[in-house]
Amino acid sequence: MICTACSCLCDDIELEDGKILNACERGYKHISEYRQNRAKNSVNGKEVDLDKAIEAAAEILKSASSPVIYGMDTITVEAQKLAIKIAEKLGGYIDDNSSFCLGEFVEAILKKEVPSATLDQVRDYAYVIIYWGTNVYRSLPRHMSKYTYYPRGAKRNRGYDEDRFLVVIDIRKSEIAKLAKKNAKFIKVENDVELVESFLKAVEGKASKYDVGGVIREMKRADFNVVFGGLGLKYGLKGNYGLFFEFIRKMNEITPLYFLPSGFHSNMRGFNETLFEIVGAVNKFSFSEKKSDKAFEFSELLRRNAIDAALIIGTDPVSSLPYDVSRNLMAVKKITIDPKNTLTASISEVSIRSALSGIESGGEMVRSDGVRQKLRPIEKTEYDDVYILKKILEGL
Ligand code: SF4
Structure with missing residues (x-):
């Protein structure tokens, strides 16, 4: 299974x-x-059957004047398409976790502003592997052992201590930074923008604040290098994405360097790609204003009390958003569709239990590198996200 x-x-x-x-x-x-901690179908705290919960969800959405659909990063592409259709039909907002996670990085790849590659290509060909602002030991536990540093690849078959050069850039010595010993470098970063500028200067052979000349020299020795960017890089850049992408492009004038996002949610990239295909934006989109904007981020909508209903799918904003933002959810009618009984589900007017994608339902998800995977569930239930969202759509 997957x-x-x-x-x-x-x-x-x-x-x-077993x-x-x-x-x-x-x-x-x-x-x-x-099977543990599963959600129940309920309306206003009272357990009901699935049809009643779906009916109540459709009623809330129909009578809302400013609804949002939020989450969707752990459901299949098929279900994401239906959620987007619901947002479109309602003329509402749609957003996922990527607006505060790595949406900008995925968008740059989809718009072909930076060259990217698959994880299989990284395993087979990559020499210099840079992890920038991401500790995959915690967020993506098998990233290094299955796809990047440790496995032997088609052109990298002598083992990591000879055939890879690891660079870890972080504000502290994370677990993966501690691996940076032989044939490797750890760069303790205080200012990511200055580090990008240092790379740009070093490419031109100029002196720079950070000592990155050695990394550039290693990259020049190979015909495939990769940088994985995580949340630390995103927030460290303080909006200077253009500068970072310029560094990637400049490097590519002298040696191949590919860029990949290093994010956590299983199908965040699937949501980004699906919405991008339909509206040309990866997240925070308003179907009534027909554009994507920072003001349409779920947390911004909550901050401004700009929504009166929220369909929350496969995510738990009460646990993940700061309290001063999530408390505004109390004034919003909430419908939660989730396999698990999350905090958000427990305070929602309507809670709908769905199947766990990949375990109880099939469909397609998109890996962080854009490779599509067909899920192979171990059991099947009829009442998956696709069924539930189809029924809600019909009820609007
Ligand atoms: S998909 Fe992620 S959580 Fe699951 S086995 Fe692989 S690394 Fe671990």
């Missing part, structure tokens, strides 16, 4: 005699505990 606990979407998980093989600790927990 594990859907993070955007690695590992496709080598085996179930044998054992789960090849999964990391997070994946193991995700699969072995999928």
Whole structure:
């Protein structure tokens, strides 16, 4: 089966005699505990059957004057398409976690502003591997062992200590930074913008604040190098994405350097790609104003009390957003569709229990590098996100 606990979407998980093989600790927990803490179908705290919950959800959305659809990063592409249709039909807002995660990075790749590659190509060809502002040991546990640093690849078959050069850029010595010893470099960054400027200067052979000349020299030795950008890079750039992408493009004038986002949610890229295909934007989109804007980010909508209903799918904003933002949810009519009984589900006017994508329902998800994966569920339930969203759409 394919594990859907993070955007690695590992496709080598085996179930044998009740054992789960090849999964990391997070994946193991995700699969072995999928029956625990399940959501219930309820309306105003009272348990109801699925049809009643769906009916109540459609009523709330129909009578809302400013609804938002939010989340969707852990559901399948098929379900994401239906959620987008609901937002379109309502003339509402639609947003996912990528607006405060790595949406800008995915957008740049989709718009072909930076060259990107697949994780399989990284495994087979990459020499210099840069992790910038991301600790994949915690966020994507098998990233290094399955796709990047450790595995032997078609052209990198002598092992990581000879055939890879690891660069970790972070504000502190994270777990992966501690690996940077032989054939590797750890750069402790205080200012990401200055570090990008240092790289740009070093490309031109000029002196720079950060000592990055050695990294440039290593990259020049190879015909495939990659930089993985995470949340630390996104926030460290303080909006200077253009400067960072210019560095990638400049590097490519002298040696190939590919860029990949290093984000966590299993199908965030799927949502970004699906919305991009339909409206030309990856997130924070208003169907009534027909544009994407910072003001349409879910947290901004809440901050401004700009919404009166929210359809929240497969995410838990009460747990993940700052309290001064999430408390404004109390004034909003909430419908939560989630396999698990999250905090958000527990305070929602309507809670709908869905199937766990990849375990109880099939469909397609998109890995962080854009590779599409067909899920192989171990059991099937009729009442998955696609069924529920189709029924809500029909009820509008
Ligand atoms: S790395 Fe991610 S997808 Fe792979 S087994 Fe672990 S949690 Fe699952």
